[in-house]
């Protein structure tokens with residue numbers, strides 16, 4: 613029976629990453645205020661990983677490969693997964709032949725990706741999880757649990773709200789203003805779209821969902837109460853189709 617109530621994760625919410633022109637511009641825009649290599653190295657440091665060459669990793673919502681491409685240089689095996697085929701196409705164009713043997717790109721998402729190989733040591737999701745509404749975030753976390761080995765790591769990097777709700781206007785205005793100052797007007801519009809049309813949630817909600825999906829939060833870091841990094845450990849298996 614076809615479940616007509618299942619969330620369609622290919623129908624983009626907010627910024628539309630299925631458009632070719634957006635994928636083309638993505639790296640140019642993001643690299644005006646992001647250093648992908650520095651981000652990758654600081655993630656490895658945050659997670660305390662020293663043996664990456666022995667590890668397998670899934671990058672869910674890999675986009676144009678900001679993380680996956682650096683991972684190919686260090687990890688044993690990389691799976692880059694994204695609902696947008698044009699973002700994946702862009703990632704493939706950037707891949708150097710030297711490191712293309714240990715990566716697979718898969719056009720699927722948090723809810724639809726069916727990981728057929730052995731569970732991985734590390735699952736990363738960077739700036740993508742907020743595309744799901746909260747109910748579906750919980751389902752996705754349960755599915756992620758099945759993709760990760762026992763004692764394996766879940767790394768989430770996303771916009772998460774860690775402030776009292778009654779403060780929301782002032783907090784969000786200041787955050788949007790700072791983005792414009794650091795990254796320009798175009799990016800201001802992107803973060804306005806993020807707040808208005810995408811599904812970032814409160815930290816206390818996301819913490820609860822992570823723990824209910826069989827993970828322990830080992831460490832959580834946020835410098836501005838918005839952009840948040842989670843280091844989680846899978847402590848038990850969960851049951852989900």
Ligand SMILES: C[S@@+](CC[C@H](N)C(=O)[O-])C[C@H]1O[C@@H](n2cnc3c(N)ncnc32)[C@H](O)[C@@H]1O
Nearest residue numbers: 621629673674675678695696721722738740743
């Ligand atoms: C802001 S980009 C982040 C890309 C990359 N992780 C980075 O750090 O640059 C968000 C990505 O999430 C993808 N995405 C949106 N909904 C998704 C879903 N349900 N499952 C997997 N990826 C999704 C989009 O296609 C887009 O490539």
